[in-house]
Amino acid sequence: MSVCLMLHGLGPPPAHIPEEEKPYWISEAMFAEIVSLARDTEVHITIDDGNATDIEIALPALLTAGIKASFFIPSDRIGTPHYVSEDGIRMLRKAGMEIGSHGCAHVRWTEVPDEAIAADVIRSTERLSSIIGEPVRKVAIPFGACDRRILRVLHALGITQVYTSFSGHCMPNGWIVRRNCIKSGMTLADIETTITKKDSLACTALTFLRTWRHAGRAALWNA
Ligand SMILES: [Zn+2]
Numbered sequence: 016m017s018v019c020l021m022l023h024g025l026g027p028p029p030a031h032i033p034e035e036e037k038p039y040w041i042s043e044a045m046f047a048e049i050v051s052l053a054r055d056t057e058v059h060i061t062i063d064d065g066n067a068t069d070i071e072i073a074l075p076a077l078l079t080a081g082i083k084a085s086f087f088i089p090s091d092r093i094g095t096p097h098y099v100s101e102d103g104i105r106m107l108r109k110a111g112m113e114i115g116s117h118g119c120a121h122v123r124w125t126e127v128p129d130e131a132i133a134a135d136v137i138r139s140t141e142r143l144s145s146i147i148g149e150p151v152r153k154v155a156i157p158f159g160a161c162d163r164r165i166l167r168v169l170h171a172l173g174i175t176q177v178y179t180s181f182s183g184h185c186m187p188n189g190w191i192v193r194r195n196c197i198k199s200g201m202t203l204a205d206i207e208t209t210i211t212k213k214d215s216l217a218c219t220a221l222t223f224l225r226t227w228r229h230a231g232r233a234a235l236w237n238a
Pocket residue numbers: 063064117121156157158
């Protein structure tokens with residue numbers, strides 16, 4: 016079992032970031048602490064939303080520490096002000112970072128029909144694949160807005176791993192990856208508690224059931 020952390024922007028949130036998203040931005044100092052933690056433990060860092068700080072702050076710190084992280088990028092933001100460019104994404108991949116989809120325009124999939132979710136996933140994975148020159152088959156769900164219908168659509172599209180905002184521990188190769196959201200008010204002690212705390216039986220059973228329904232028996236061994 017390991018622990019996956021979900022991060023967003025790093026440093027002070029820029030002016031265009033909506034008020035409700037600002038608590039998801041953490042300081043550069045906290046990020047450095049998390050990187051040290053990840054270097055010495057089975058903690059995997061994931062960073063959502065494709066902010067320019069992926070390149071400006073995250074990449075140099077990860078390279079210095081010699082660890083890999085996963086970046087989930089909303090493809091419509093690529094190359095727009097404050098977000099990563101195509102070259103930036105290639106730099107991340109060249110440095111051994113994993114690139115995944117976070118949809119196109121960062122919409123709540125719970126509020127759109129199946130066909131719109133599928134179109135969002137297909138268009139974003141194709142764009143990212145063409146940028147890095149290899150298939151992109153992993154997805155992080157925008158806003159963590161996830162339900163059974165979304166999991167069914169993603170499974171039908173052949174997505175190999177779904178990164179959620181369900182908290183708890185996970186197997187690194189499980190089809191459903193639980194992630195623990197890091198917010199600006201948290202201390203390093205809070206994060207360490209997240210890492211060491213045991214999942215409840217209900218939490219473990221829920222992942223088992225979700226994987227059973229959507230990915231079948233074979234994937235259960237990795238759930
Ligand atoms: Zn997001």
